[in-house]
Amino acid sequence: MYNSRIAGMGAYVPENVVTNDDLSKMMDTNDAWIQERTGIQERRHIKDGDGNTTAVMGVKAAKIALERAKMTAQDIDMIVFATLSPDYYFPGCGVQVQEMLEMRTVPALDVRNQCSGFVYALSTADQFIKTGMYKNILVIGSENHSGGLDMTTRGRSVSVIFGDGAGAAVLTREEDNGKGILSTHLHSEGKHALELSLKGPSTMEWVPELIEKDPQEDIPYYPYMNGQFVFKNAVVRFAEVIQEGLAQNKLTAADIDMLIPHQANLRISQFVQKQFKLNDDIVYNNIQKYGNTTAASIPIALTEAWEEGKIKEGDTVVLAAFGSGFTWASAIIKW
Structure with a gap:
């Protein structure tokens, strides 16, 4: 292997x-x-x-x-x-x-x-x-x-x-x-799928049906998010999946050199940072500049952290994400 x-x-x-x-x-x-x-x-x-x-x-x-x-x-x-x-x-x-x-x-x-x-x-x-x-x-x-x-x-x-x-x-x-991607951890919980979703147009609701809807009501071709519910689930799942990756590799939070969380909300990142008692220079956030870029957020942040010299050879880098689905995941990397 x-x-x-x-x-x-x-x-x-x-x-x-x-x-x-x-x-x-x-x-x-x-x-x-x-x-x-x-x-x-x-x-x-x-x-x-x-x-x-x-x-x-x-x-x-x-x-x-x-x-x-x-x-x-x-x-x-x-x-x-x-x-x-x-x-x-x-x-x-x-x-x-x-x-x-x-x-x-x-x-x-x-x-x-x-x-x-x-x-x-x-x-x-x-x-x-x-x-x-x-x-x-x-x-x-x-x-x-x-x-x-x-x-x-x-x-x-x-x-x-x-x-x-x-x-x-x-x-x-x-x-x-001993180098590279040491492990990845993937999860989902479909019962909450519609708490963060975009339902149409889709095979369940095609464009002609959408056009007939009252524009004053919720429009299914715009995203819907139950913000507080998503936040509460996110902070729990972020912590769980990060801990899962650390445990599999016999690591602790003290071994993390750089955590790159999905840039969903700065408050979520700060909450997770506090849970793991990590210093500001160990958690990389750039949501202030770019907002939430969904699937692009981690690779943009990872690229910038490396460009700024915050990730060096031999560092333990942790990636973690949570979002629609609900799905969540982490990766443990030895740089």
Whole structure:
């Protein structure tokens, strides 16, 4: 059995910055209200004419990751693409990346696990490498939220949270079993699926049926979130899945050199940090700048933490996520 390790990372966010004050001009909200509840100060949104889509942003992040891994697209044996906001209902973004990067006819797998998507995708790629089936796998998390948000007062509780962006990692074979991804841990609890969901359009409710709905009522083609319920479940599951990973590898919280939590809400990250008694310099947060970019949040944060020199060779890095499904996951990495 091999291990897999991250050979290169990259991130991309649109240039268009949307501040809390910008949002206050579209809906009844303000900077203090948003920061108090989420910690977010600004986010990036795709702008008409900038050429960005979920797949395009994924490709931009992937090119940076490939360059840093000292590889070309022709070295990649598989693509795993995580998103809840694909360019099309079908096909998925994975094959678009394969075409845009002019790759060989490698397999492309799309993962639909929302905020846990990148860790699920990383785990999937890790298993393919561990078994020896593939050597180099490109893992991408990318989201275009801004095009599907209710930017009115009615939708403010959700719309102020989300931003657009992409992150990517190139995984490669590592023969030293003491390095790379040591373990991953995946969970779900489907009975809460609709507490954080977007129900239409879907095969249960197609576009003509949606058009006939009263626009003053809840509209199923905008995201719904039971915020307090999600928060309460998130802090519990974050702690559980981090502890699960530490225990499997005979580690404790004192062994963590860097925790990269999914950037769902700064208050959630701070709560988890307090539970594990971690110093500020051991927990990386960038939700203040980008908002919640769902499947892209962990790879963007991981890339930035590495770029800033906060992750070094030999460090124990922990990734953890919780989101719609409910799904949650963690990864323990020896850098």
